[in-house]
Amino acid sequence: MKILIINAGSSSLKYQLMDMDSETVMAKGLCERIGIDGKFTYKPQIEGKAKIDAADVPMPTHAEAIKATLDALVDPQNGVIASMSEIGACGHRVLHGGMEFTQSCLVDDKCIAAIKKCFPLGPLHNPANLTGILACQDVMPGVPQIAVFDTAFHQTMPEKAYIYALPYEYFEKYQCRRYGFHGTSHRYIARHAAEFMGGDPAKLKIISCHLGNGSSLCAIDGGKCVDTSMGLTPLAGVPMGTRCGSVDPSVIKYICDQEGITYDDMDTIMNKKSGVLGVSGVSSDFRDLGDAAEQGNKRAQLALDIFHYEVAKTIGAYAAAMNGVDGIVFTAGIGENSPYTRAEICKYLGYLGAELDPELNALRGDNRYISTADSRVKLMVIPTNEELVIARDTVDIVNSL
Numbered sequence: 001m002k003i004l005i006i007n008a009g010s011s012s013l014k015y016q017l018m019d020m021d022s023e024t025v026m027a028k029g030l031c032e033r034i035g036i037d038g039k040f041t042y043k044p045q046i047e048g049k050a051k052i053d054a055a056d057v058p059m060p061t062h063a064e065a066i067k068a069t070l071d072a073l074v075d076p077q078n079g080v081i082a083s084m085s086e087i088g089a090c091g092h093r094v095l096h097g098g099m100e101f102t103q104s105c106l107v108d109d110k111c112i113a114a115i116k117k118c119f120p121l122g123p124l125h126n127p128a129n130l131t132g133i134l135a136c137q138d139v140m141p142g143v144p145q146i147a148v149f150d151t152a153f154h155q156t157m158p159e160k161a162y163i164y165a166l167p168y169e170y171f172e173k174y175q176c177r178r179y180g181f182h183g184t185s186h187r188y189i190a191r192h193a194a195e196f197m198g199g200d201p202a203k204l205k206i207i208s209c210h211l212g213n214g215s216s217l218c219a220i221d222g223g224k225c226v227d228t229s230m231g232l233t234p235l236a237g238v239p240m241g242t243r244c245g246s247v248d249p250s251v252i253k254y255i256c257d258q259e260g261i262t263y264d265d266m267d268t269i270m271n272k273k274s275g276v277l278g279v280s281g282v283s284s285d286f287r288d289l290g291d292a293a294e295q296g297n298k299r300a301q302l303a304l305d306i307f308h309y310e311v312a313k314t315i316g317a318y319a320a321a322m323n324g325v326d327g328i329v330f331t332a333g334i335g336e337n338s339p340y341t342r343a344e345i346c347k348y349l350g351y352l353g354a355e356l357d358p359e360l361n362a363l364r365g366d367n368r369y370i371s372t373a374d375s376r377v378k379l380m381v382i383p384t385n386e387e388l389v390i391a392r393d394t395v396d397i398v399n400s401l
């Protein structure tokens, strides 16, 4: 079965076509500036087929973006399928499933109503995700649409991990609690780390460190999430590219009063102007920070130091939460590609019995150990693949219809 995977944002739409018989990517790309002037990229993964990188492709709405995608996929010369009927289903990434969704589901009226109910919890993403779903329904009538939620994997957390110490009525009235995000990535890591390590997955304690533009950690005990660092929204936890992560909540009132700005202004500052960008004043990109720090920029180095420290502290917290840890996995843009970041974080982990092998850490490649042979806790790099999780769920649900 061939599955079209869609990740729709407010003005962008990422897509990937996967052949699930071989679990390989046939084509992928990006529609940007939807509703503005439309930019379209298409990258076929089959030799001899040409890429597209075009500006000014009319895309007043997401529906035209989906149409442009389908046109490219079935193009007689550079397409990768003969007709749209080859697409068995679409899998959609949806940011927030609230408490409604503990797993992926077929999009029907009930599912759409539940996604809408979660709009207040994910005001920036959920409406855009739903727009992508509705556009696909419109352009591809009869093709099953499946919603896969970033929060679903974390729904196994115990109450003590997800209830905030606020008046309980806020949980009851507004479902104000920890949800956690990057769930599809952490779920991929949970499965593949257990497979890679061998042994009984039900007995493994794993800490998944998804370190990218947005970063979160997840404590996985016996394949199930028991805690995670993001919260009601993806702002909580470790500092990120532009997000501050967890700070004393009173900071908000204090800075609003000092600067004469509103809570909304402060929310934007904490989401878009904080994190390693805010501390360094240089960049949100870890490669830029590394370069600047090497050239002696002290605040770039400080931003990196804070990041490593906070990630290491969270690992310590999760080892405590699970009363032990067998494997620590690094994944996503930074986790997969930065030996420096991994080494700096691992400097804090000696007490756990986690010993990094510098030579293995310097190598590139797929799933691999980076700890020494006798390290008690295994350190691993496992490249994440959220699209594959979405596509697998989509196939499972379509097959069960």
Ligand code: ADP
Binding pocket: 211, 212, 213, 214, 241, 284, 285, 286, 287, 288, 332, 333, 334, 337, 338
């Ligand atoms: P997103 O959360 O947007 O999916 P990614 O997982 O792609 O983000 O991660 C993006 C981050 O990964 C950027 O900060 C980028 O600097 C960082 N990154 C990518 N390659 C490297 C590298 N070789 N060294 C350090 N950081 C890297």
